[in-house]
Amino acid sequence: MAPTPPADDDMQRHLAGIRERAELLHTPETVQQAVQTMARAIKDDLEGRDPLLLCVMNGAVIPAAMLMLHLDFPLRLDYVHATRYRGETSGGELYWKRHPSQSLAGQDVLVVDDIFDEGTTLERIVDYCREQQVGSVRSAVLVEKLRPRGSRYRPDYIGLEVEDRYVFGAGMDYREYLRNLPGIYALADRDL
Secondary structure (H helix, E strand, O other): OOOOOOOHHHHHHHHHHHHHHOEEEEOHHHHHHHHHHHHHHHHHHHOOOOOEEEEEEOOOHHHHHHHHOOOOOOOEEEEEEEEOOOOOOOOOOOEEEEOOOOOOOOOEEEEEEEEEOOOHHHHHHHHHHHHOOOOEEEEEEEEEEOOOOOOOOOOOEEEEEEOOOOEEEOOEOEOOEOOOOOOEEEOOHHHO
């Protein structure tokens, strides 16, 4: 577990150090190329089906927006807020902050998340969609972390892969900060 972050007055210096020491894993250009590749596959599967894109907050807000810019067919947007992290660097029990605002029954749903880490959050959200008797449910993640998992669940669309390290940027956060970085970075070992 990461150390407790510094007081607010030192936070900007702390974050500057985190960024300076972090390793760039995927450039903004690589992230954009991965999103475009995923969008083409999603379009092949969902164009003409009136899909509902279900964004998993907060991390997927950036990947979902990037994807939507490349999905040039009619779709609708809603969101869920389910998290295991609650501002921490390691996950716990799934906590639902918000379910979708509209009925999922009969809908073709695309769940978009930022990272497929342990897979628990995404799997439970997909299971929830199935329980709501969707027409179909698919999932897309910007990043898959290469690590062992207890679950057999796999996302339908995966943009990029990263080693089993703590990553941030392109929607993923470091203690609720740095989501807005356009590339994907790994936290330096000394900052773990």
